[in-house]
Amino acid sequence: MSFSMPIAMSSLAVQRSVTNKLFGLQRWQPVRFRSNALVTLDTDDDVARFSLKDPSAKSQAQTKGMKMPKRQKMSRKAKLNELKWYRLKAKKKLKSPNPEVRIRYKLEKAKRKEEWLIEKLRKYEIPKAPGPEHDPEILTEEERFYLKRTGEKKKNYVPVGRRGVFGGVVLNMHLHWKKHETVKVVCKPCRPGQVHEYAEELARLSKGAVIDIKPNNIIIFYRGKNYVQPEVMSPPDTLSKQKALEKYRFEQSLEHTSQYIEKLEEELEEYQKHVALYKKHEQTTTANSMNSN
Incomplete structure (x- = not known):
């Protein structure tokens, strides 16, 4: 009688510890409300093994493969x-x-x-297309004065309107440079200071040299001494009309x-x-x- 009580108490303690480990239970939680896991007994290789299986995991795995229903489209009346x-x-x-x-x-x-x-x-x-850097030609004062006078006298010009600088402007400049050394670029309408931006952009795209910028928003460009007409006269890094x-x-x-x-x-x-x-x-x-x- 003296040995039976400790054995019974120890078996109860072992049972509680097993249930606590399996279900993660606390003392104040009743067993039937604590988990919905299934305890299974595997007897493979003549060895008994207990394992826990969560039934919700199976349902989650099934829902992963299933496609979610598409959201219903609003009717025309609902949108209105x-x-x-x-x-x-x-x-x-x-x-x-x-x-x-x-x-x-x-x-x-x-x-x-x-x-x-x-x-x-x-x-x-x-984005600006990577290419060889434009090295403007060094002109003497006499050459610059001569080109300025000839550019003022000639009537050929290229207009730059509200669209600004785009591929067609550069194309027209090259077409004028077929027969003329210089070309005038008339910027109208033009905000104050914008003519200098146009001059820099056109010099970069056309590889020409800026001779003079007039107060009435006219830029005189020189094609260069060793000018060769490019195969693609409209640069790729410009917008269309x-x-x-x-x-x-x-x-x-x-x-x-x-x-x-x-x-x-x-x-x-x-x-x-x-x-x-x-x-x-x-x-x-x-x-x-x-x-x-």
């Missing part, structure tokens, strides 16, 4: 209703009696448009949008200052009335 809801929301903000709400709505809309335009303009950025026009339109829109954003920000600042002054005036009036009473 959603658009109507957004338009109504925007209309409420535009017709809000609070000026700050109206200004903030316009400002957010303009900033979204600005981000969209910047993303659009990134598509028109063409259509894309250059699209880029110009996006640039114009971006410029106007940025100006509009600045204007709205100024209006918002003025309104906030006005509100602050009004509140300050109200506080002073209430304080004076309290003092008088």
Whole structure:
């Protein structure tokens, strides 16, 4: 009798330790609520082995192979209703009696448009093609003066309009250089300082030399002493005529949008200052009335 109690107690302790190891149980947790794992007995090679299997793992493995159902497409009516809801929301903000709400709505809309335009303009950025560096010819003062006078007298010219510098401009320059040493590039319309940017870009693309830049936005180019007409007269790292026009339109829109954003920000600042002054005036009036009473 004295030996049976310790043996029974030890067997219970072993049973508890086994269940704790198998199921990760605590003392305060009942066994039936603690895990949904299955205990299996494997008797391979005349050796008994207990193993735990999670039934949820099987279901997860099955779901991995299965394709998830596609999201249902919205009907045309649902899309129209959603658009109507957004338009109504925007209309409420535009017709809000609070000026700050109206200004903030316009400002957010303009900033979204600005981000969209910047993303659009990134598509028109063409990396410069690696090639031999252009070494401009060194001309004496007499040669430069002679070429300047001849360039002014001759009537051949290449226009650079709103599209800016693109492949067609360089092509026309090479076509003029077939018969003439110099060519005039007329930049209209042209912002202040932009003519110098055009001169650098055209000198890089055409491998010509800039002789003079006139105040009326006219650049005189010289083809060079050892000029050889290239096989591809329109450089590959330039935009086409259509894309250059699209880029110009996006640039114009971006410029106007940025100006509009600045204007709205100024209006918002003025309104906030006005509100602050009004509140300050109200506080002073209430304080004076309290003092008088």
